[in-house]
Amino acid sequence: MSHDDHGHGHGHGAGTEAPEAPPVNDTEGSLLNALRAKAEPLKKFMGGEYKETQVWKSIFRHKLDKSHRNRSLAVLSNVFLHLHPARINRNAVRYNFTWGMGGITFYLFVLLTLTGTLLMFYFHPSKGQAYKDIMYLQNDVPFGNLLRNMHRWSAHAMVITTWIHMMRVFLTGSYKPPREFNWNIGVLLLLFTMLLSFTGYLLPDDQLGFWAVTVGTNMARATPILGHEGPLGPELGFTAFNDVRFALLGGSVVDANALLRAYIWHCIAIPIIAAVLMIVHFWRIRKDGAISGHAPVMLESEVK
Amino acid sequence: MDWEQIWKLVALPDNVPIVLLLVLLPFYLWMAFSQAFKNDRLIARLEADPDLRKTHHRTTFPHHPSWAPTVHVWPHLLKREFIAMIIVTAFMIVWSICLDAPLEEPANPNLTMNPSKAPWYFLGLQELLVYFDPWIAGVVLPSIILGGLMAIPYIDTNPLGNGYYTWKQRKFAVGTFLFGFIVLWVVMVVIGTFIRGPGWLWFWPGQTWDHHRVDHEVNYDLHAYFGIEGTWPTFFFGLGFLLALGGITGALTHLFLKKCYPRMLQSMSKLQYIVMMQFWVFQIIVVVKVIARLVFHVKNFWVTPWFNV
Numbered sequence: 001m002s003h004d005d006h007g008h009g010h011g012h013g014a015g016t017e018a019p020e021a022p023p024v025n026d027t028e029g030s031l032l033n034a035l036r037a038k039a040e041p042l043k044k045f046m047g048g049e050y051k052e053t054q055v056w057k058s059i060f061r062h063k064l065d066k067s068h069r070n071r072s073l074a075v076l077s078n079v080f081l082h083l084h085p086a087r088i089n090r091n092a093v094r095y096n097f098t099w100g101m102g103g104i105t106f107y108l109f110v111l112l113t114l115t116g117t118l119l120m121f122y123f124h125p126s127k128g129q130a131y132k133d134i135m136y137l138q139n140d141v142p143f144g145n146l147l148r149n150m151h152r153w154s155a156h157a158m159v160i161t162t163w164i165h166m167m168r169v170f171l172t173g174s175y176k177p178p179r180e181f182n183w184n185i186g187v188l189l190l191l192f193t194m195l196l197s198f199t200g201y202l203l204p205d206d207q208l209g210f211w212a213v214t215v216g217t218n219m220a221r222a223t224p225i226l227g228h229e230g231p232l233g234p235e236l237g238f239t240a241f242n243d244v245r246f247a248l249l250g251g252s253v254v255d256a257n258a259l260l261r262a263y264i265w266h267c268i269a270i271p272i273i274a275a276v277l278m279i280v281h282f283w284r285i286r287k288d289g290a291i292s293g294h295a296p297v298m299l300e301s302e303v304k
Numbered sequence: 305m306d307w308e309q310i311w312k313l314v315a316l317p318d319n320v321p322i323v324l325l326l327v328l329l330p331f332y333l334w335m336a337f338s339q340a341f342k343n344d345r346l347i348a349r350l351e352a353d354p355d356l357r358k359t360h361h362r363t364t365f366p367h368h369p370s371w372a373p374t375v376h377v378w379p380h381l382l383k384r385e386f387i388a389m390i391i392v393t394a395f396m397i398v399w400s401i402c403l404d405a406p407l408e409e410p411a412n413p414n415l416t417m418n419p420s421k422a423p424w425y426f427l428g429l430q431e432l433l434v435y436f437d438p439w440i441a442g443v444v445l446p447s448i449i450l451g452g453l454m455a456i457p458y459i460d461t462n463p464l465g466n467g468y469y470t471w472k473q474r475k476f477a478v479g480t481f482l483f484g485f486i487v488l489w490v491v492m493v494v495i496g497t498f499i500r501g502p503g504w505l506w507f508w509p510g511q512t513w514d515h516h517r518v519d520h521e522v523n524y525d526l527h528a529y530f531g532i533e534g535t536w537p538t539f540f541f542g543l544g545f546l547l548a549l550g551g552i553t554g555a556l557t558h559l560f561l562k563k564c565y566p567r568m569l570q571s572m573s574k575l576q577y578i579v580m581m582q583f584w585v586f587q588i589i590v591v592v593k594v595i596a597r598l599v600f601h602v603k604n605f606w607v608t609p610w611f612n613v
Contacts, residue, residue: 074378084381087374091365093381096335100388107389111396131410138407149400156321157396159425163325163485164332170456170481171336173465173474180457187453194425201423208318210411211420215430219442230439231611253413295467296362297347303463 083282091294097172098291101165105193106278108158115151116267123203125263127256130205155197162193174292182284185277192274199266205259213262214254220245305510313498317406322424322497329490333482339364340469347472363468418502418515427496428489432590434504435597437612445590452583456481459580461571476565484587523603525612526596535609542606546589546613549605553588554581 050056051063062073072086091097122141123133137144166186169175175183202213221227226244228234233243240252250257285291314323342364350357361367375381409415422430432441464473471478501507502515526545527538558581561569572580596602606613 068376071376071378075376075382081378081382084377086377088377088381090371090373090375091363093375093384094365095384096339099332099335100384103385104388104392107392108396111393134407138404145404146397146400149403149405150396152405153321153399153403154396156318156424157324160321160325160328164328167332167481167485168336171340171469171478172467173470173477174467175457176460176463176466177457183457184454187450190453191450197425198423204407205411206406207408207411207415207417208406210413211417212422215420215422216426219429219433219438222438223443224439227439227443230443254411293467294363294365297343297350297468297470298464298466298473299347299351299357300464300473301351 083286085286085290088290089294092291094294097294099164099168101161101168105158105161105165108154108161109274109278111154112151112158113271115147115154118147119151120267125203125260127205127259130203130259134204134206151200155200158193159197162190166190172292176292179284179288179292182281182288185281185284189274189277189281192270192277196266196270196274199262199270202254202259202262203266210254213258217245217248217254217258220248306512307510309507309512310498310509317403318424319497320403322493325490326494329486336469337471340471343468343470344472347470419500419504421496421500424493424497427500428492431492431496431500435590435593439611440613448583448586452484452586455579455583459572459576461576462568476561476568480584480587488587488590521601523597523601525604525607526602527607529602538607539609542604542608542613546606549589549592550585553585557581557584557588 051060061077063070064074075081075084075086119137122137122144124130134148137148139145141147169183169186198213198216202209221233221240221243222230223233223244224230225232225236226238228238228240228243228245240246246252248258248261249255250261313319346360346362346364350360350362421427429441429446432445435441436445460477462474462477464470465477498509499506501511501513503517503519505517505519507513525538527533527541530541532538532541558569569577593602593605596605604612
């Protein structure tokens with residue numbers, strides 16, 4: 001077999017080598033010139049002709065020069081960028097108007113999805129194993145500790161940027177018509193951001209998460225009507241074993257079922273809900289006429 | 305002063321984000337208000353000068369008549385987004401290298417943490433547990449907060465200040481929002497995190513957390529101050545007090561608005577006005593209750609056989 005392979009390889013090599021070794025002429029210069037001449041097609045190709053190939057044209061539908069048309073197409077013909085308009089208010093791109101907070105919040109969500117997915121490869125949402133998995137991540141998995149840290153701190157940062165984004169939107173009056181509905185989507189996103197962070201808190205299954213979630217869900221048993229310690233709850237037949245807290249925890253105490261439920265809410269359900277809301281949020285920004293400003297100031301005497 | 309106690313609290317990994325918040329918040333408030341005041345000065349100038357009104361570009365940003373009012377997203381917005389992404393990524397990596405996420409002992413239901421605290425962003429609500437029954441602090445108040453936030457666009461009839469920072473044109477709206485956000489939310493988070501120690505007792509910054517401290521503070525229900533006894537007298541006294549408190553707050557607010565913002569009242573429908581007043585009164589009652597508890601040791605305003613407020 002090896003002889004066959006060798007023979008084949010040799011024959012193939014000879015076939016391709018032949019044109020690269022032209023008959024040597026008297027001077028070195030002409031050799032260089034000859035090589036240059038040979039390299040000319042490649043140079044042309046790399047210099048721009050590759051943009052004429054069918055492969056390139058199938059991927060990029062337009063050129064990348066500075067014409068208005070191409071700058072618009074760069075945004076409009078790209079699925080990831082087409083959420084943007086082609087043109088935008090000159091002052092809307094200023095940092096001190098938007099602070100970039102909404103975008104940063106979204107980017108943190110992306111970062112959290114990436115690091116969270118990687119963490120899921122190492123994590124079993126079962127009592128006993130969960131804590132060991134965190135230890136494993138911290139001590140043995142290459143970059144595992146960095147991964148966990150980034151997930152944790154990005155989550156906290158996202159809560160903060162959500163608040164500050166909301167403050168910016170309020171202070172610029174951006175919830176005013178026609179953007180009332182989008183503000184409401186934003187309020188829901190605020191809620192789900194905090195719930196995402198909260199459900200993630202339990203997952204390491206340590207004392208910190210356990211007691212934080214115990215304290216948090218203890219409030220649920222005081223829910224009016226639906227909680228067994230809330231007003232009218234006991235009268236309607238709710239006990240610790242059938243009320244709303246039981247439904248959240250899958251039990252009357254924070255235990256294995258609670259861990260599993262937190263995991264599913266954290267990794268699947270809430271991210272999907274939040275993603276859907278985000279799609280609506282971004283879509284409505286466009287449909288409501290892009291971001292609110294910077295608008296020209298209005299005067300009280302001009303109000304009709 | 306027990307500096308070590310403060311340091312232990314501030315350097316607790318999960319408290320570091322609050323420190324970040326406390327740095328970012330004043331910075332962005334400054335950024336917002338410096339622009340708001342600039343815009344207010346421009347507005348005053350335009351109000352005073354009708355000729356300028358017709359020609360002025362009406363922003364405080366640099367302006368030239370030859371500049372197009374819009375710019376291409378590619379590259380002007382996208383390059384900023386790209387830079388922001390790089391900065392945020394770098395920031396998160398540095399933060400994650402420098403500070404490890406906390407991991408305590410494995411969960412142990414038999415070993416209660418004291419104090420056991422919710423995640424820091426919920427500590428405002430947990431702090432409210434001191435002042436209200438759990439069903440109010442944990443369920444009703446969060447619902448009111450969310451409901452109030454969602455109602456904002458529908459009760460704010462002021463057409464001014466849409467798309468630019470301003471203080472003078474939206475004093476009531478901006479003031480109410482910042483009061484709710486900064487005082488009733490952020491300050492409560494800070495109290496819950498840095499002030500509340502073992503037993504959820506009040507420890508001033510620098511005071512050592514004493515796990516054996518006994519709480520000698522005794523709180524009374526409001527009716528006890530007036531010597532009222534019995535289920536129904538107590539019930540009606542509390543109900544009457546809350547209604548009176550709400551009524552007085554509402555009436556004072558109404559007078560204030562009528563004097564200072566008559567146009568605002570005129571432009572609101574009855575429903576808008578009632579909803580706005582509802583949320584405003586709720587907000588004030590929370591404040592009154594917090595002060596009554598911290599300063600006058602009042603436990604409940606309204607005691608009934610089923611629930612207390």
